[in-house]
Amino acid sequence: MNEYSLLVLATQYSFTAAFAAMAAGTLYFMMERNNLTPEYSPVASLCAMVSLVAAINYFVMKDTVGLDGQAASLAGFATDYRYIDWLITTPLLLAVLPVLLGRSRMNNGMMARLLAVDVLMIVVGYIGEVSINRAGGGTMTGWWCLLISMACWFYILYVLFAEIGRALEGADSYLKSSLGFLRTYLVISWVVYPLGYLIAVLDLSDNLLIGREMVYCIADVIAKVGFGMAAVSVAKRLSAMQWEARS
Known part of the structure; x- marks a missing residue:
């Protein structure tokens, strides 16, 4: 008989909580579209797509992990769902930055390289984790x-801080500080994922592997809904500046 564990139960419920947060985030971003100018409304659209994809994946995942506090229920959790999510959502998150940067400063080649390397990172990570599992x-x-x-x-990191940094030369001080904050937010919120992979590849304790899934759920909400709310807030301020300039 499997031993009941509060850590397992908390981890199981974190999937349901993450689903609710992603669903709420999707509704919020869709409503905020009307508060943005046409130039910046894609920010809300991209953020809504990110949280919608994540909500769909979490809706499926929460039904695969159970709510019984038993470690055996988590043993059958398919890591594939997380990588499907990340493969779709991380490029969309990165695409928010050039929208805020503006078409006149956006380098299409830079964006293409950024997205290609991001996809490669996720695919290679998936291959490695499947091997570990x-x-x-x-x-x-x-x-x-x-x-x-x-x-x-x-x-x-180089593209985010070096190339986009050069593209921001001569930009409005608010745009510079806001994009600087968003880049830093993105980096910090993504750090947890390679750390979680390291826990798996080092074959550490079962409790750490279970706790890792709960941390991933929290990190996903912070990296997707939290980042989206920050990005939309910046887009709203930039939209207000545009409306003021036109009046």
């Missing part, structure tokens, strides 16, 4: 995939 612990494939994913991650 099948072996029941760390594998050489898992370690190689971690190294490649981290190389992709550092390239994304």
